[in-house]
Amino acid sequence: MRPLLRAAALLLLAAAPVLTGCVSSFVAPGPEETTSPVVAPSEPSYPAPSPSPFTGTVTIRNFSFEPGDFTAAPGAVVTVTNTGTTAHSLTAQDGGFDTGPVAPGATATLTAPTQPGAYSYLCTFHHFMRGILTVA
Numbered sequence: 257m258r259p260l261l262r263a264a265a266l267l268l269l270a271a272a273p274v275l276t277g278c279v280s281s282f283v284a285p286g287p288e289e290t291t292s293p294v295v296a297p298s299e300p301s302y303p304a305p306s307p308s309p310f311t312g313t314v315t316i317r318n319f320s321f322e323p324g325d326f327t328a329a330p331g332a333v334v335t336v337t338n339t340g341t342t343a344h345s346l347t348a349q350d351g352g353f354d355t356g357p358v359a360p361g362a363t364a365t366l367t368a369p370t371q372p373g374a375y376s377y378l379c380t381f382h383h384f385m386r387g388i389l390t391v392a
């Protein structure tokens with residue numbers, strides 16, 4: 257009886273660290289695996305929409321420029337389409353570029369400045385219509 261009890265006690269003592277070791281190694285990777293996939297998909301989708309919505313054409317719609325703020329290469333030709341029901345323009349505040357009046361349904365072009373920088377523009381008919389052309 258006594259040797260059997262001693263053997264059982266030794267088995268329990270020997271098994272205890274193995275069991276706790278198993279439990280801790282199972283628990284530890286758990287939170288890391290669940291947090292990293294949650295962060296990973298949201299990170300690429302966040303910056304993606306902002307950098308390149310501009311495809312060379314600005315659309316005037318509902319008294320606003322879409323996109324209002326856009327980036328063009330130096331000297332690039334930008335097409336401006338007026339889908340509104342009244343005339344608009346896309347005119348640099350410093351006069352560096354100007355579509356002139358664009359009739360409803362019409363399309364005009366402007367040439368971006370050759371000097372890199374941020375150029376604010378407006379509609380000469382509706383001064384609340386504003387945007388920034390960045391040359392880079």
Ligand SMILES: [Cu+2]
Binds near residue numbers: 344345379
């Ligand atoms: Cu306008």
